[in-house]
Amino acid sequence: MKLFYMPGACSLAPHIVLEWIGKPFELDRVERGKTREPEFLAVNPVGKVPALIEEDGRVLTEAEAILLYLAEKFPDDHLGASPTLEAQYEMHKWMSYLTGDVHPAFYPYFLPQRYITDEHQYPAVREAAYKQIDACFQLLDHHMRDRTYMVEKRRTVLDPYLFVFCCWGKSLSKPFTDYPNLHRFLMQMADDAGVQRAMQAQRITL
Known part of the structure; x- marks a missing residue:
């Protein structure tokens, strides 16, 4: 997995979750003011961090969706809701x-x-x-x-x-x-x- 982040932005939240999960991942820093550059827009056309690239090449966007996705993907870490x-x-x-x-x-x-x-x-x-x-x-x-x-x-x-x-x-x-x-x-x-x-x-x- 690779997480595109901007220091201190909301992308810090999935970064922390990835640290908690402890599986290998890469970081790709996006500088402030560079989210509308063609290179990053090719990753996320919305031009926002976070963006998470999965091993199969799928690109996940939106902090809320990524957080819930990680909780579901790694259930053994118990970071999601209880099943009620x-x-x-x-x-x-x-x-x-x-x-x-x-x-x-x-x-x-x-x-x-x-x-x-x-x-x-x-x-x-x-x-x-x-x-x-x-x-x-x-x-x-x-x-x-x-x-x-x-x-x-x-x-x-x-x-x-x-x-x-x-x-x-x-x-x-x-x-x-x-x-x-x-x-x-x-x-x-x-x-x-x-x-x-x-x-x-x-x-x-x-």
């Missing part, structure tokens, strides 16, 4: 929330130029985006109260995904310690050996 309807619902509910609400909330904060051409309005765009991010973090912080992991009582592919957004949250104006349960989760994940290997490979730090 309720557990699978919880897995898909939170995966959908991270993908559909939390992740896109950061886009206008980090990239206001995608949404407005007047540079003088960038602070207003970021302020509006921050309010949405803060609402998401407050909900997640409440969910993580008295929890070590996002669902069940063990790590799953949800945890590296949440970890990525917690890392991004440290760049906000509000101290991340204001979300005490998320901050605890962030520090707990930072101590994990697989997380540390992935971050070292991507040359990123908290």
Whole structure:
């Protein structure tokens, strides 16, 4: 397997999962601003990381889909949901929330130029985006109260995904310690050996 990633992007989540699984894989770094270059578009026409190339040449894209795929492909690592309807619902509910609400909330904060051409309005765009991010973090912080992991009582592919957004949250104006349960989760994940290997490979730090 080969994972195309950008340091610190959401591709960090499947990278951590691959470290946890422990099977051989390669890394291919995509530089920021290069995802629309013809070389990478030949891999993923959408022009986004992550992209995962399987041994048979198939290309998998979209972080959520790759995470769930890896959980299904390597069931012995127990990174997916338990085989009950309720557990699978919880897995898909939170995966959908991270993908559909939390992740896109950061886009206008980090990239206001995608949404407005007047540079003088960038602070207003970021302020509006921050309010949405803060609402998401407050909900997640409440969910993580008295929890070590996002669902069940063990790590799953949800945890590296949440970890990525917690890392991004440290760049906000509000101290991340204001979300005490998320901050605890962030520090707990930072101590994990697989997380540390992935971050070292991507040359990123908290």
